[in-house]
Amino acid sequence: MLTVQIVLFDGFDLLDALAPYEVFCAAAMMSNDALEVKLVTAEGARAVASGTQGLPIEAAGKLDPNRAGIILVPGAAGDVESDGPDSVPAILARTANTKLTGMIREALGRKDIIVSTVCGGSLVLAMGGLLEGRRAVTHHLGMEVLGATGVLPVKARVVDDGNLVSGGGVTSGLDVALHLVERELGPRIAHAIEELFEYERRGIAWRAQGMVPNSEKTETDKESNLVLSTEAVNPPSPPLQNTSGHTESVFDGEWDVTIATPVGKMDVKLSIATSHGEVRGTATQGDETVKFMSPVIQGNKLTWSQQVTKPMRLNLKFDVTVDGDELHGTAKAGVLPASRVAGKRLKSTFQQ
Known part of the structure; x- marks a missing residue:
């Protein structure tokens, strides 16, 4: 049986977590329980306050980073315009500084686990130093930050980088979950869920396969550590x-x-x-x-x-x-x- 663990943390985004949860539950129903889905935290069973007006969701247990299957990390819901403690960046950073980071690091080291993210979930992992050099995507507002952590950002709805599968904005949780269902249980189950939900996935899931587009064949710019002259702007001062x-x-x-x-x-x-x-x-x-x-x-x-x-x-x-x-x-x-x-x-x- 395939086990799906969806990780909750204080301030998580409801749709990031519950949209995939519903997809995976439908997959279980249509496959004679070929998979099970659980809501978990890094700490154990508890009520977890979401970032949407603090609405609590009950997590049934503790994340097991050694259990084969899928682990999904959602993003956060909060203030997107300020830099206060309730802002999305602050919530994501606090989460990255919990023991969740070590648990996901352990999971990424296993060949029988797929770590997946929705929206800002990839930023949680990236801020914890787990995704340097990996291909991933996040919400469009966070793509620059994702790149600033050493990740190679890809502008796609879903990015499949082997044992790391990431999704873009909030509603991409549906696409991530359907992609994983197709990958693990096959296209017929995924298609049946699409029909049930009356939802069609958007775009192509990016993979590092096939020919490389010319637009991706770029060289890294090299800058020298030079002190630039400012004589044209200001009179030179004595050295x-x-x-x-x-x-x-x-x-x-x-x-x-x-x-x-x-x-x-x-x-x-x-x-x-x-x-x-x-x-x-x-x-x-x-x-x-x-x-x-x-x-x-x-x-x-x-x-x-x-x-x-x-x-x-x-x-x-x-x-x-x-x-x-x-x-x-x-x-x-x-x-x-x-x-x-x-x-x-x-x-x-x-x-x-």
């Missing part, structure tokens, strides 16, 4: 020199920085050095140190990209300015609200 005579920038030194994200503050140590017209930097958070990607200085403005893993896995784009020993600016990931960045220089490596 800052260190004791060895190498030209440096106003950003050089050690910085204590705080990033105020919608899901909590991040304390980061920045180390920035410029030599012979090239800027390099690292960011340290806890025991993890990462290098700046594509840093560019223009006068007192510095931009760069950086991957973070806490409080979620994201590729952030920084845009900051310096005023003496203070640093201010923003960090942004896709369409997520910009996070405020502020810091103070702890140690300078240059002299005027």
Whole structure:
């Protein structure tokens, strides 16, 4: 018997979870109970408050990441315009920071389990660092964020990447479930459900099969770590020199920085050095140190990209300015609200 486990979490979207639930229940009815479907949580049996006016749904048990079959993770329902604790990004990030992430990681390591997602469910997994390098889709508002986590976004209704099957916006839960029914039980059962529901799937499920379209044959742009000249915009200021005579920038030194994200503050140590017209930097958070990607200085403005893993896995784009020993600016990931960045220089490596 095929087991389907639909995972609920506080703030989950009702339609993301219950539309597939009904499809799988219909599949069980039409196949003489060839499958069973359960509502579960990472913690165990409990009433789970949905993100739709807190409507509670009862989960019958605990997710078993070692049980063969299908695991489905829905997205969240909440505020899509603010960056407060009830916003969709905040709910997804909180979920990614629970033990659910470890359980899904375990499930993805098994050959007899398909992990599926609907809408923001793929973002939960991506924010937990589980989908880097994988093909997936989410709600159209979250596609930039999905890409910022290292996922390869595909603009399709359903993306079938082997043991990972993801769906786009909220109503794609019907399409994901029907695709999985067809894949596991066959097209006749899936077609019978479509007739019963008077619903026809939209679009083609994307798979990494067949010829590759020319539009997908692109090369990654390479950017150099150059300090751009701003003489055409502002008069040049006298260069800052260190004791060895190498030209440096106003950003050089050690910085204590705080990033105020919608899901909590991040304390980061920045180390920035410029030599012979090239800027390099690292960011340290806890025991993890990462290098700046594509840093560019223009006068007192510095931009760069950086991957973070806490409080979620994201590729952030920084845009900051310096005023003496203070640093201010923003960090942004896709369409997520910009996070405020502020810091103070702890140690300078240059002299005027």
